Amino acid sequence: EADIYQTPRYLVIGTGKKITLECSQTMGHDKMYWYQQDPGMELHLIHYSYGVNSTEKGDLSSESTVSRIRTEHFPLTLESARPSHTSQYLCASSESKQWTSGRAGRETQYFGPGTRLLVL
Amino acid sequence: KNQVEQSPQSLIILEGKNCTLQCNYTVSPFSNLRWYKQDTGRGPVSLTIMTFSENTKSNGRYTATLDADTKQSSLHITASQLSDSASYICVVSDRGSTLGRLYFGRGTQLTVWP
Numbered sequence: 001e002a003d004i005y006q007t008p009r010y011l012v013i014g015t016g017k018k019i020t021l022e023c024s025q026t027m028g029h030d031k032m033y034w035y036q037q038d039p040g041m042e043l044h045l046i047h048y049s050y051g052v053n054s055t056e057k058g059d060l061s062s063e064s065t066v067s068r069i070r071t072e073h074f075p076l077t078l079e080s081a082r083p084s085h086t087s088q089y090l091c092a093s094s095e096s097k098q099w100t101s102g103r104a105g106r107e108t109q110y111f112g113p114g115t116r117l118l119v120l
Numbered sequence: 121k122n123q124v125e126q127s128p129q130s131l132i133i134l135e136g137k138n139c140t141l142q143c144n145y146t147v148s149p150f151s152n153l154r155w156y157k158q159d160t161g162r163g164p165v166s167l168t169i170m171t172f173s174e175n176t177k178s179n180g181r182y183t184a185t186l187d188a189d190t191k192q193s194s195l196h197i198t199a200s201q202l203s204d205s206a207s208y209i210c211v212v213s214d215r216g217s218t219l220g221r222l223y224f225g226r227g228t229q230l231t232v233w234p
Binding site: 004040041042043044045059090091092108109110111112113114116 | 161169
């Protein structure tokens with residue numbers, strides 16, 4: 001069982017509200033990720049971080065923002081929630097390994113249980 | 121375009137039966153392929169990981185195969201149990217970037233009936 005946690009697990013909120021989805025891991029992993037997943041669809045990377053004070057946008061454009069002030073914590077914030085933000089949000093982390101040719105991406109990503117967000 | 125296609129989209133089998141899930145990919149340059157199991161309402165959990173030099177990998181009742189030439193992989197589940205009901209996701213990583221970009225399939229939804 002991976003030591004990565006997400007809160008809340010379920011969130012129903014009205015349009016225009018500011019929300020923060022929490023993600024924390026106790027494995028000391030440097031890299032952390034946020035994915036968005038709609039039912040029956042593939043995961044899409046929306047944010048990632050190589051370590052403290054590092055944040056990057058992923059492949060799927062997202063109006064959310066992230067921060068990485070501490071290694072174990074990677075919160076995602078939506079300043080003004082809209083119905084189009086309704087989805088499942090999955091946080092993941094992985095251990096950094098030496099960046100040699102061919103080794104990138106070999107480390108396993110450990111996923112949290114996800115947050116199911118419904119914006120009315 | 122790098123893609124991962126899985127089939128079938130959904131599958132229903134009886135408890136105790138075997139099944140095979142398929143994954144075709146076009147990701148290049150290829151680094152490795154993983155199979156994840158995702159229970160409803162949970163995050164994915166890694167089952168197996170294979171590099172291009174490995175053509176089979178087992179994890180209990182789960183056996184994954186990889187044909188890097190045809191860019192195909194399969195996940196075989198033996199003697200299925202009710203707890204095997206889940207979505208099985210094929211994930212391919214490239215080695216064209218330092219991040220090791222992951223490409224996710226949409227998953228095969230497996231339902232095991234008693």
